[in-house]
Amino acid sequence: xxxQHFFGRRAYAASAGALVVAATVFLGLQGAPDESxxxxxxxxxxxMGRVPVQNLDELNSTSDAVVVGRVVxxxxxHFILPSGEQPHAFQPSAAxxxxxxxxxxxxKTPEISRLQPNIxxxxxxxxxxxxxxxxxxxxxxxxxxxxxNRITVSQPGGVVQIPLGEGAxxxxxxxxxxxDALMVPGQEQVLFLQKATSGFVVTGGPDGRFKLDAKxxxxxxxxxxxxxxxxxxxTIDGLQSKLNSKGVAGTGGD
Amino acid sequence: xxxxxxxxxxxxxxGLAVVMLxxxxxxxxxxxxxxxxxPNGHWPYSGGGLHVHYSRGCAGTFYGAAGDAASGWxxxxxxxxxxxxxxxxCNGGVYNGYVDIYSTYQxxxxxxxxxxxxxxxxxxxxxxxxxxxxxxxxxxxxNETYAAGQIMLNTAKANSGNYFLQVGDVTHEMGHILGLxxxxxxxxxxxxxxxxxxxxxxxxxxxxxxxxxINTINYLY
Numbered sequence: 001x002x003x004q005h006f007f008g009r010r011a012y013a014a015s016a017g018a019l020v021v022a023a024t025v026f027l028g029l030q031g032a033p034d035e036s037x038x039x040x041x042x043x044x045x046x047x048m049g050r051v052p053v054q055n056l057d058e059l060n061s062t063s064d065a066v067v068v069g070r071v072v073x074x075x076x077x078h079f080i081l082p083s084g085e086q087p088h089a090f091q092p093s094a095a096x097x098x099x100x101x102x103x104x105x106x107x108k109t110p111e112i113s114r115l116q117p118n119i120x121x122x123x124x125x126x127x128x129x130x131x132x133x134x135x136x137x138x139x140x141x142x143x144x145x146x147x148x149n150r151i152t153v154s155q156p157g158g159v160v161q162i163p164l165g166e167g168a169x170x171x172x173x174x175x176x177x178x179x180d181a182l183m184v185p186g187q188e189q190v191l192f193l194q195k196a197t198s199g200f201v202v203t204g205g206p207d208g209r210f211k212l213d214a215k216x217x218x219x220x221x222x223x224x225x226x227x228x229x230x231x232x233x234x235t236i237d238g239l240q241s242k243l244n245s246k247g248v249a250g251t252g253g254d
Numbered sequence: 255x256x257x258x259x260x261x262x263x264x265x266x267x268x269g270l271a272v273v274m275l276x277x278x279x280x281x282x283x284x285x286x287x288x289x290x291x292x293p294n295g296h297w298p299y300s301g302g303g304l305h306v307h308y309s310r311g312c313a314g315t316f317y318g319a320a321g322d323a324a325s326g327w328x329x330x331x332x333x334x335x336x337x338x339x340x341x342x343x344c345n346g347g348v349y350n351g352y353v354d355i356y357s358t359y360q361x362x363x364x365x366x367x368x369x370x371x372x373x374x375x376x377x378x379x380x381x382x383x384x385x386x387x388x389x390x391x392x393x394x395x396x397n398e399t400y401a402a403g404q405i406m407l408n409t410a411k412a413n414s415g416n417y418f419l420q421v422g423d424v425t426h427e428m429g430h431i432l433g434l435x436x437x438x439x440x441x442x443x444x445x446x447x448x449x450x451x452x453x454x455x456x457x458x459x460x461x462x463x464x465x466x467x468i469n470t471i472n473y474l475y
Contacts, residue, residue, distance in 0.1 A: 032381035049367035082356035087311030087341035096325040109305040124346030
């Protein structure tokens with residue numbers, strides 16, 4: 001065997017081996033799941049139990065101020081956390097007295113461990129977003145609000161991001177309180193407001209928030225809201241005179 | 255082919271078309287008669303009892319109401335068991351396989367309770383002819399198989415005179431965690447019969463699952 005022939009064979013073998021390795025690596029990596037599709041932003045409703053506001057009297061009497069304002073900025077998302085008390089000692093509860101016959105004597109299923117280090121969990125608490133509102137008209141004032149003020153109004157919901165680890169995309173979810181779409185910069189609204197620890201919240205959630213249409217008449221944020229339906233299509237002046245007739249102390253007008 | 259047999263064939267075809275049309279309209283209605291949740295939103299279930307592990311040790315002044323609400327669901331003629339287990343630290347964490355009830359004091363907000371279900375997604379860390387290493391994430395979702403749930407109750411709404419509403423509130427939130435959406439009735443508005451589900455908005459008429467809710471659960475599971 002001459003030398004040239006020998007090296008030629010080795011070169012062929014090496015090339016073939018490299019090709020096999022490259023093909024194996026290429027094929028092995030095929031079919032890796034694309035996490036970006038499900039991690040991409042998606043709206044998720046948050047379910048909020050509440051007693052709906054029934055009428056304008058209730059809405060008005062539980063509000064500290066009523067304003068017309070434009071959303072000028074979306075602020076930070078923060079989280080309402082549990083009170084952080086010490087948990088009650090666990091005492092297994094007895095079976096209900098009115099348990100159906102076919103459930104009597106049935107056993108419980110075993111618990112799984114709460115320690116699961118391989119699971120990423122979302123941020124603790126309920127997301128809330130702060131919006132900056134520029135007040136264009138004060139319809140009732142019990143909270144020191146004046147025309148031209150910029151106030152902070154907190155609304156349940158917001159964009160939550162959960163990093164999925166190195167090399168993986170970030171999970172994004174826009175959390176929305178049911179029937180209470182997040183405010184959008186540029187929107188002009190009539191807002192019934194309650195003072196909160198910092199800034200304001202909307203009285204009754206969606207019940208206390210009206211959009212203004214092109215004719216500047218009130219459109220409820222939640223079509224199902226009883227108080228929203230009762231005042232749908234009303235003008236700002238019409239609402240103002242109703243608020244004035246309630247006899248609540250306030251400035252009225254601007 | 256005689257003209258008579260032709261008409262007979264046409265009549266048969268017409269009859270068949272009417273039957274198919276009716277089936278198209280009626281079948282989805284019957285299938286969704288008790289449906290008010292999300293098409294894929296429920297706990298994994300393979301028959302027998304559905305045991306949902308819940309804790310109420312962090313429910314604050316709703317502690318008693320949470321126990322009564324869980325008993326209310328367990329007492330229904332459905333597969334549902336709300337089985338009480340010990341609580342985690344009261345910090346709002348989400349735990350795979352558990353529904354934890356927390357409480358917070360929020361005097362200025364309108365909501366009494368908040369519920370959120372989570373599904374478990376697997377994220378592949380290293381793939382080579384299959385996933386060789388992975389981790390998981392609890393993703394807030396209502397329309398996938400549930401793996402965990404969280405309820406937060408507003409203790410600013412609790413006082414000695416409204417225990418009835420407290421139980422209704424927790425029963426309502428526990429209904430969401432099982433896969434029930436809002437039924438939608440906002441108020442009796444003069445007609446108490448217009449309420450029909452614990453998944454209506456909170457009211458003083460009832461605080462336990464209704465026939466409508468039981469039928470819905472038996473449809474989902």
